Amino acid sequence: xxxxxxxxxxxxxxxxxxxxxxxxxxxxxxxxxxxxxxxxxxxxxxxxxxxxxxxxxxxxxxxxxxxxxxxxxxxxxxxxxxxxxxxxxxxxxxxxxxxxxxxxxxxxxxxxxxxxxxxxxxxxxxxxxxxxxxxxxxxxxxxxxxxxxxxxxxxxxxxxxxxxxxxxxxxxxxxxxxxxxxxxxxxxxxxxxxxxxxxxxxxxxxxxxxxxxxxxxxxxxxxxxxxxxxxxxxxxxxxxxxxxxxxxxxxxxxxxxxxxxxxxxxxxxxxxxxxxxxxxxxxxxxxxxxxxxxxxxxxxxxxxxxxxxxxxxxxxxxxx
Amino acid sequence: xxxxxxxxxxxxxxxxxxxxxxxxxxxxxxxxxxxxxxxxxxxxxxxxxxxxxxxxxxxxxxxxxxxxxxxxxxxxxxxxxxxxxxxxxxxxxxxxxxxxxxxxxxxxxxxxxxxxxxxxxxxxxxx
Numbered sequence: 369x370x371x372x373x374x375x376x377x378x379x380x381x382x383x384x385x386x387x388x389x390x391x392x393x394x395x396x397x398x399x400x401x402x403x404x405x406x407x408x409x410x411x412x413x414x415x416x417x418x419x420x421x422x423x424x425x426x427x428x429x430x431x432x433x434x435x436x437x438x439x440x441x442x443x444x445x446x447x448x449x450x451x452x453x454x455x456x457x458x459x460x461x462x463x464x465x466x467x468x469x470x471x472x473x474x475x476x477x478x479x480x481x482x483x484x485x486x487x488x489x490x491x492x493x494x495x496x497x498x499x500x501x502x503x504x505x506x507x508x509x510x511x512x513x514x515x516x517x518x519x520x521x522x523x524x525x526x527x528x529x530x531x532x533x534x535x536x537x538x539x540x541x542x543x544x545x546x547x548x549x550x551x552x553x554x555x556x557x558x559x560x561x562x563x564x565x566x567x568x569x570x571x572x573x574x575x576x577x578x579x580x581x582x583x584x585x586x587x588x589x590x591x592x593x594x595x596x597x598x599x600x601x602x603x604x605x606x607x608x609x610x611x612x613x614x615x616x617x618x619x620x621x622x623x624x625x626x627x628x629x630x631x632x633x634x635x636x637x638x639x640x641x642x643x644x645x646x647x648x649x650x651x652x653x654x655x656x657x658x659x660x661x662x663x664x665x666x667x668x669x670x671x672x673x674x675x676x677x678x679x680x681x682x683x684x685x686x687x688x
Numbered sequence: 689x690x691x692x693x694x695x696x697x698x699x700x701x702x703x704x705x706x707x708x709x710x711x712x713x714x715x716x717x718x719x720x721x722x723x724x725x726x727x728x729x730x731x732x733x734x735x736x737x738x739x740x741x742x743x744x745x746x747x748x749x750x751x752x753x754x755x756x757x758x759x760x761x762x763x764x765x766x767x768x769x770x771x772x773x774x775x776x777x778x779x780x781x782x783x784x785x786x787x788x789x790x791x792x793x794x795x796x797x798x799x800x801x802x803x804x805x806x807x808x809x810x811x812x813x814x815x
Contacts, residue, residue: 443765443784479767479781506804510769510781551773551801551809594807651743652805653766 427674435618436638440478445654473618474505474583555584555597590646637667663688745810
């Protein structure tokens with residue numbers, strides 16, 4: 369896929385044109401802060417963050433996203449996933465202003481082993497956030513159909529672990545698209561979850577900002593590698609009437625953004641190992657980079673919501 | 689007289705030992721011969737391998753006779769599973785170099801995939 373294919377034109381007349389968005393794309397190894405002001409997109413390099421007016425980076429609600437910690441992975445692409453997850457937590461703890469909560473968008477573990485879940489839980493205890501919310505990745509449910517995952521994270525959830533909650537007027541929806549996948553197919557939400565989603569959104573005002581988070585991208589990043597979700601179009605159809613929708617995903621171990629109408633899609637870096645850009649390798653296997661470069665391609669995402677602005681500010685920062 | 693008896697007994701004993709020893713030895717030779725003589729043909733006919741490498745099952749179509757045991761080996765540095773489309777057989781996630789075996793008793797076509805990376809599909813055809 370060519371880079372320009374990932375960017376759509378400004379259907380929404382909200383000031384985000386293709387060139388503007390390209391500038392804002394936070395590729396691995398870089399960090400960019402995007403803030404919408406009066407319908408105009410502003411982007412700042414992360415290295416300039418300290419010089420910024422704090423109002424640009426502060427809002428009513430800020431939270432962080434981490435993804436794909438793959439606890440238990442020990443291959444050459446990163447023999448120390450514990451160390452890099454700890455580095456991600458240090459990064460979060462060093463952010464200006466305490467984030468309200470943490471989202472983990474799945475592949476918490478590599479092989480869904482209890483000791484792998486234990487290790488992540490232990491490390492996340494050090495994160496200076498009040499709460500953490502999760503959705504599973506396919507690696508978290510592969511060994512036991514998600515039994516271990518649901519025992520730990522499923523208490524307040526439905527079905528395979530989908531759930532929603534509200535924070536300061538923003539409605540958050542955690543979706544599960546990694547269960548009961550079909551041969552030859554992509555990520556799947558399934559009929560039961562889609563019905564729940566439609567019902568969950570009923571009665572919500574169209575002005576309510578929505579944040580959807582799920583493991584596999586809800587947009588078609590690169591279907592040849594399974595990087596997309598079969599029935600995401602139906603889910604997105606329920607979100608059409610909302611003015612501000614942000615979709616946060618993991619799974620592809622690299623940061624990428626796309627704007628489509630009222631929806632901003634964003635994928636987060638992994639805290640464990642990078643994967644190749646779409647179509648740039650024979651397969652999406654772990655990408656080996658020189659050890660000294662590894663932390664520049666791993667990262668955390670912080671998200672800032674300012675009332676009155678259409679899009680949420682999404683900032684990726686690497687671990688180096 | 690006593691000496692003669694003792695000597696006879698000793699010779700007898702040695703003879704028995706020799707006979708038993710020889711018998712055991714031939715048993716050993718027999719079993720050692722048995723393995724390479726009997727097993728190779730069954731091994732070739734009744735076992736087959738599928739390699740999982742670079743997000744592919746190889747061969748993508750495996751043709752075997754009924755009763756064959758197929759062994760999948762994951763050569764990737766990421767886990768994969770071997771799951772038949774109708775869940776007739778299903779492996780745990782296989783980490784690098786881990787194996788999964790399944791014996792196909794009945795003729796038929798068995799399409800399967802990796803439930804972690806469902807774009808990975810292949811089939812076993814049993815005659």
